[in-house]
Amino acid sequence: MMKSSEIKKSFLSFFEKRGHKVLPSSSLVPDDPTLLLTTAGMVQFKPIFQGDIKPEFTRITTVQKCCRTTDIEKVGHTARHLTFFEMLGNFSFGDYYKKEMIPWAWEFLTKDLGLDPNHLWVSVFTDDDEAFKIWKDDVGVDPKRIVRLGEDSNFWSAGPVGPCGPCSEIHYDFGKERGCKNEDCTVGCDCDRFLEIWNLVFMQYYRSEDGKLTDLPAKNIDTGFGVERAASILQGVKTNFETDLIGPIIDKISALSGVNYGAAEKSDISLKIIADHIRAVTFLINDGVIPSNEGRGYVLRRLLRRAIRHGRLLGIDEGFAFEVASVVIDLMRQTYPDLKDNLDYVKRIMVSEEERFLSTLKQGLGILDNIISVERSKESAMISGDLAFQLYDTYGFPIELTREIAQENGFSVDDKLFKELMAGQRAKAKAARVDSAFESAGQVHLTALDSFGKTEFTGYNSASQETVVLGIIKDNDFIERAGEGDEVEIILKETPIYAEKGGQVADHGVIETETGRLLVNHAFYPAPDLIVHKARVLSGHIEEGQRATASIDISRRASICRNHTATHILHWALSNALGRHIKQAGSSVDEEKLRFDFTHFEAIPPSTLRKVEKMVNEKIMANLTVSFHETSLEAAKAAGVIALFGEKYGETVRVLEVGDFSRELCGGTHVSATSDIGLFKIAAESSIAANTRRVEATTALLALNEFYLEEDELKAAAAILRCGDFEVAKRTQALQEALKAAEKRAADLKRRLAGADIDGLISSTQSLRGVELIAQIVQADDIDGLRSFVDILKEKAAGALVVLGASKDDRAFLLAHVPLKLIEKGFDAGEIIKEISPLIGGGGGGRKEMAQAGGKNPGGLEAAIERAVQYVRKKDEGSS
Numbered sequence: 001m002m003k004s005s006e007i008k009k010s011f012l013s014f015f016e017k018r019g020h021k022v023l024p025s026s027s028l029v030p031d032d033p034t035l036l037l038t039t040a041g042m043v044q045f046k047p048i049f050q051g052d053i054k055p056e057f058t059r060i061t062t063v064q065k066c067c068r069t070t071d072i073e074k075v076g077h078t079a080r081h082l083t084f085f086e087m088l089g090n091f092s093f094g095d096y097y098k099k100e101m102i103p104w105a106w107e108f109l110t111k112d113l114g115l116d117p118n119h120l121w122v123s124v125f126t127d128d129d130e131a132f133k134i135w136k137d138d139v140g141v142d143p144k145r146i147v148r149l150g151e152d153s154n155f156w157s158a159g160p161v162g163p164c165g166p167c168s169e170i171h172y173d174f175g176k177e178r179g180c181k182n183e184d185c186t187v188g189c190d191c192d193r194f195l196e197i198w199n200l201v202f203m204q205y206y207r208s209e210d211g212k213l214t215d216l217p218a219k220n221i222d223t224g225f226g227v228e229r230a231a232s233i234l235q236g237v238k239t240n241f242e243t244d245l246i247g248p249i250i251d252k253i254s255a256l257s258g259v260n261y262g263a264a265e266k267s268d269i270s271l272k273i274i275a276d277h278i279r280a281v282t283f284l285i286n287d288g289v290i291p292s293n294e295g296r297g298y299v300l301r302r303l304l305r306r307a308i309r310h311g312r313l314l315g316i317d318e319g320f321a322f323e324v325a326s327v328v329i330d331l332m333r334q335t336y337p338d339l340k341d342n343l344d345y346v347k348r349i350m351v352s353e354e355e356r357f358l359s360t361l362k363q364g365l366g367i368l369d370n371i372i373s374v375e376r377s378k379e380s381a382m383i384s385g386d387l388a389f390q391l392y393d394t395y396g397f398p399i400e401l402t403r404e405i406a407q408e409n410g411f412s413v414d415d416k417l418f419k420e421l422m423a424g425q426r427a428k429a430k431a432a433r434v435d436s437a438f439e440s441a442g443q444v445h446l447t448a449l450d451s452f453g454k455t456e457f458t459g460y461n462s463a464s465q466e467t468v469v470l471g472i473i474k475d476n477d478f479i480e481r482a483g484e485g486d487e488v489e490i491i492l493k494e495t496p497i498y499a500e501k502g503g504q505v506a507d508h509g510v511i512e513t514e515t516g517r518l519l520v521n522h523a524f525y526p527a528p529d530l531i532v533h534k535a536r537v538l539s540g541h542i543e544e545g546q547r548a549t550a551s552i553d554i555s556r557r558a559s560i561c562r563n564h565t566a567t568h569i570l571h572w573a574l575s576n577a578l579g580r581h582i583k584q585a586g587s588s589v590d591e592e593k594l595r596f597d598f599t600h601f602e603a604i605p606p607s608t609l610r611k612v613e614k615m616v617n618e619k620i621m622a623n624l625t626v627s628f629h630e631t632s633l634e635a636a637k638a639a640g641v642i643a644l645f646g647e648k649y650g651e652t653v654r655v656l657e658v659g660d661f662s663r664e665l666c667g668g669t670h671v672s673a674t675s676d677i678g679l680f681k682i683a684a685e686s687s688i689a690a691n692t693r694r695v696e697a698t699t700a701l702l703a704l705n706e707f708y709l710e711e712d713e714l715k716a717a718a719a720i721l722r723c724g725d726f727e728v729a730k731r732t733q734a735l736q737e738a739l740k741a742a743e744k745r746a747a748d749l750k751r752r753l754a755g756a757d758i759d760g761l762i763s764s765t766q767s768l769r770g771v772e773l774i775a776q777i778v779q780a781d782d783i784d785g786l787r788s789f790v791d792i793l794k795e796k797a798a799g800a801l802v803v804l805g806a807s808k809d810d811r812a813f814l815l816a817h818v819p820l821k822l823i824e825k826g827f828d829a830g831e832i833i834k835e836i837s838p839l840i841g842g843g844g845g846g847r848k849e850m851a852q853a854g855g856k857n858p859g860g861l862e863a864a865i866e867r868a869v870q871y872v873r874k875k876d877e878g879s880s
Helices: 004-016 043-049 098-112 127-137 226-235 249-258 265-286 295-313 320-330 344-378 383-393 399-408 414-429 444-452 553-576 604-622 633-638 701-722 727-754 757-764 783-794 831-840 858-879
Strands: 021-023 059-065 082-092 120-125 146-149 153-155 162-173 194-208 213-226 464-472 477-479 482-483 487-494 509-514 516-527 528-545 546-551 584-589 594-599 626-632 652-658 662-667 680-689 693-697 767-769 773-779 801-808 811-817 841-845 850-855
Touching: 004 021, 004 059, 004 098, 004 226, 004 831, 043 059, 043 082, 043 162, 059 265, 059 801, 082 226, 082 265, 098 127, 098 162, 098 213, 120 127, 127 680, 146 194, 153 194, 162 213, 162 841, 194 226, 213 226, 249 295, 249 320, 265 295, 265 320, 265 516, 265 633, 295 320, 295 344, 295 399, 320 344, 344 383, 344 399, 383 399, 383 414, 399 701, 414 477, 444 464, 444 477, 444 516, 444 701, 464 482, 464 528, 487 516, 509 528, 509 584, 516 841, 546 553, 553 584, 553 604, 553 652, 553 662, 553 693, 553 701, 604 680, 626 633, 652 831, 662 773, 680 701, 693 701, 701 767, 727 783, 757 773, 767 858, 773 858, 783 801, 783 811, 783 850, 801 831, 801 858, 811 831, 811 841, 811 858, 831 858
Parallel strands: 021 059, 120 146, 773 801
Antiparallel strands: 059 082, 082 213, 120 162, 153 162, 162 194, 194 213, 464 477, 464 487, 464 546, 482 528, 487 528, 509 516, 509 546, 516 528, 584 594, 594 693, 626 652, 652 662, 680 693, 767 773, 801 811, 811 850, 841 850
């Protein structure tokens, strides 16, 4: 039996021997705004396929972790569908093509893995005669085992827009006994007889938004070979779930639930769904995805909640997700060592989300069960969209679970109405946020990169640089000369001007030649390694090929450096104060402030923020050295250097070291010693998304200004309170206590004033066959005033039913009180208020003993009191 680790090693070795560079898996969070998750091995190479950048290697091979939810409803119901899986891949960027790839695939499968050729079938795109001929003539596959399929099956793309092309798939035939028994069963059938194991994509087109196909700059190869599927064949098991990659996870869930795998089809489905979903959730969290209600965070939340729900179906009522995730980490940590490093972080996120959902699930299931019972009694087969939306919006119950449970009970959900309600809600509340690592490269920039090569950045060590003007761009076209007032883009051979990247804003500066002077207000990377300066010609003119001097705004750069280094120290301080689960989720550094976004589960108390602020300032005052060195990405990771989430690194990286406490990968500019920062002040802490917090801060003179502003506010408050600066709190507390005492005296006075009218109210008592009723309009400013009257009447006219009204300006108030002995006779203060409140143009409610109402029609008070008398009389007559 070949272990899954051996399959992966064998694949990489096969292609490494054929000139391929072995690269690590990229994150499940792609550096591509058009994609939610990494769904295939080619995702990290998409810019190369599109021709946006030139590849460093023309042949690459990887083991890529992937996550897809397109077939989530099939997971657990088939032998092969998964949301998380590993994909082996080999890639050619304009190098080899079908003639080499197809024979290699056959060789690897039949010789290196030892698969029986008699069990292998292939499919090709319907009109791909070239691939058909290679399979038949070069490889020697029986034409009867070569199936032509259409675009749905044999034309692959990474998304609706982007690189794509026809493909050829290799399928393993388990035999008729595993199939659907239909005589025409063949490749493409949905049964479990034929298992697609390797997809060879001939990437030659680009699909635009209008669906039009155009040729890519080169013909490429992109293949995907499923590790789990290959393991199921080579390990002689019927499904992916019985392989050495997933089987132990199933065993753990069985132990937790007491339900054995294979005992029943229904429980097997739940076991498989939990195993698959927890694998996916573990890797998503590990790659920095946080549960939320949008985007990839919602994918994570949906998968985890679905797993939890199936845990309940197996009888697991308590939290269990991380116990299962621990097995996932044990199985996969050799390939992905960061899983072990982030174990505590994964646990914290998973346990927190599970605890939150368990209470939601319990409440939602009860409500949904009741809805189903009611609809069943009506002989309805559909759950209304507004009820489904209420479950989702009010109780947080996922619509997917509502649909799933409804289907299990023979119901459908009115999705049309639900989607309309959701669309309305999103239109009001949704806020879009887009982050991108690079501005999209236009053709003019790609031409510049081809013509001039990479721009050398010299700004780490120099504020000024003698250089050459390589290119001038205006209106997306090259020009030879630009004159005064022209807005242009300048490409230099070398530059000290930092281009916006990694959360740090670009430098400002000037470019001077013997004939002109330009002001640079921005610099950016339209493609990796190419720096473009946006500038305006201030005087004279500039020409292509001229010698030039580029200089930065030194004062502005110094402020940016202070804020950037402070961001790294802040990261360290937050990790030490809050826990190692802290991970960067974004940052922004400019000359005025810094912003640091990070994963955390709750608001940070002021005392902890003060502690963090103090820790940062202690490092600043220690005057620690800030240094850099370059090394390989692999060496940096091996040394434990922190790679910041969302950053894209090349093979050679720049390591920032602050003293001996902080080592992170960073390509930004920094101070040379921590004391250069001067001072650090936290300005704000807030929530920006589910489980994501933000700290904003300032440094140096701007931080000092923050302290001055607080001091000015304190002195202003002290002047108003007529006390010393350090007596403000004490003086304010004394005033609060005095205010409370005054409010108490005012309330006592109200009660005494109310008491003055009590005798008149008691004398107005009406006796209605044993019911003593006091129903009058009195002088009171609000409901509390009416309540003062009732409190006294409860003592002096015990046993009386009281209905009082009052008005203040354009507001009217009603209060009803029913003593216990009359409640026993059927009187209800809430019913009385419900009866009379419409007459004052309002509404209210309360308990049987006491109820109140407010309205905007004081003129209706007399009618309301009279109706109360009539109501009591009628009620009394009805009960006698």
